Amino acid sequence: MSKHAEGLTANEELQVEGCHGSDTGSCLEGEDNNKMDAECCGNHVSDSNGNVPSSPREWLDPSHQSHVPLVDVDKVRCIIRNIVRDWAAEGQKERDQCYKPIVEELNSLFPNRCSKSPPTCLVPGAGLGRLALEISCMGFVSQGNEFSYYMMICSSFILNQTQYAGEWTIYPWIHSNCNSLSDSDQLRPVSFPDIHPASAGITEGFTMCGGDFVEVYSDPSQVGVWDAVVTCFFLSITAHNIVEYIEIISRILKDGGVWINLGPLLYHFADMYGQEDVSFIFFHIEMSIELSLEDVKSIAFNYGFEVENETTIETTYSTNPRSMMQNRYFAAFWTMRKKSVAGEKHST
Numbered sequence: 001m002s003k004h005a006e007g008l009t010a011n012e013e014l015q016v017e018g019c020h021g022s023d024t025g026s027c028l029e030g031e032d033n034n035k036m037d038a039e040c041c042g043n044h045v046s047d048s049n050g051n052v053p054s055s056p057r058e059w060l061d062p063s064h065q066s067h068v069p070l071v072d073v074d075k076v077r078c079i080i081r082n083i084v085r086d087w088a089a090e091g092q093k094e095r096d097q098c099y100k101p102i103v104e105e106l107n108s109l110f111p112n113r114c115s116k117s118p119p120t121c122l123v124p125g126a127g128l129g130r131l132a133l134e135i136s137c138m139g140f141v142s143q144g145n146e147f148s149y150y151m152m153i154c155s156s157f158i159l160n161q162t163q164y165a166g167e168w169t170i171y172p173w174i175h176s177n178c179n180s181l182s183d184s185d186q187l188r189p190v191s192f193p194d195i196h197p198a199s200a201g202i203t204e205g206f207t208m209c210g211g212d213f214v215e216v217y218s219d220p221s222q223v224g225v226w227d228a229v230v231t232c233f234f235l236s237i238t239a240h241n242i243v244e245y246i247e248i249i250s251r252i253l254k255d256g257g258v259w260i261n262l263g264p265l266l267y268h269f270a271d272m273y274g275q276e277d278v279s280f281i282f283f284h285i286e287m288s289i290e291l292s293l294e295d296v297k298s299i300a301f302n303y304g305f306e307v308e309n310e311t312t313i314e315t316t317y318s319t320n321p322r323s324m325m326q327n328r329y330f331a332a333f334w335t336m337r338k339k340s341v342a343g344e345k346h347s348t
């Protein structure tokens, strides 16, 4: 999540309840994260001539400090929390809440997977790629789609540069000054990844596709390509126009294909009307369509979906498991099937 100079985004409201800023609340990425500022790559190690200061005290000299916009600092903090969610042992509980039901549903819907003709599955808003990887390991041709450079760079690093499980260590909660039970909780190291991705059983059909979901999958080449589309904490959180998302998901699924979704309806752009988003180069107004669950299902019905399975799942999102504050979502979990044209004709 990013903080905007003019106010808080909708997703940050939960954080503010317990503690201001990017502390221990949820950390849901917004849309405005696809610009990698040159400033973001600045660091505090060298001066503008590339010279490394000789003593740490020199770093205090303001001339050695690059200006990193707070919005970028927040994004990096979010990525760090997402590393825990996707790739640390500490995130296992959250992965069991969110990813396990999806994986089990896929397993039961596609029981006879064979390597000669594997089913295809798309994961829009794949974040750091763990769910897409798990799906690949199940024998699907799996593609994660992600438009944040921050996420893409980090997932590429974990997936491609890791030599063994637990190779890297971070201190993900060190910036969180609220709701710690002890100093050691706040300062604790977390190693990642919990598995070695290259030995996890990824099939040949595992890819991460960079780009905006709407732009990439509106392409005519995508029509009727996928057996399954899996959206986890993606649908409302990233959409300006949720109807457009549903339309695209319907279009890219094969007849009889399934859409599995897990997440709340936490519209990222809600309540932002009239606010000027200064993180963009140009001032403009963010707008979105915010529908109830009932309306989302009714729209999906109009795009040819029928609900096969529906429940509520209680879960956290990138939450510090040892924090005194634990925000919970009662996330909608559903499986919808795109009615096959032949089936429709048959039933009429």
Ligand SMILES: C[S@@+](CC[C@H](N)C(=O)[O-])C[C@H]1O[C@@H](n2cnc3c(N)ncnc32)[C@H](O)[C@@H]1O
Pocket: 027, 028, 029, 030, 031, 033, 085, 098, 124, 125, 126, 127, 128, 145, 146, 147, 148, 151, 211, 212, 213, 214, 232, 233, 234, 237, 238, 239
């Ligand atoms: C709340 S995160 C969820 C990530 C992951 N699915 C999970 O459950 O941890 C939403 C993700 O969608 C990505 N995203 C947002 N808008 C997108 C778009 N239009 N196209 C592709 N990815 C997008 C964000 O960068 C972010 O990584």
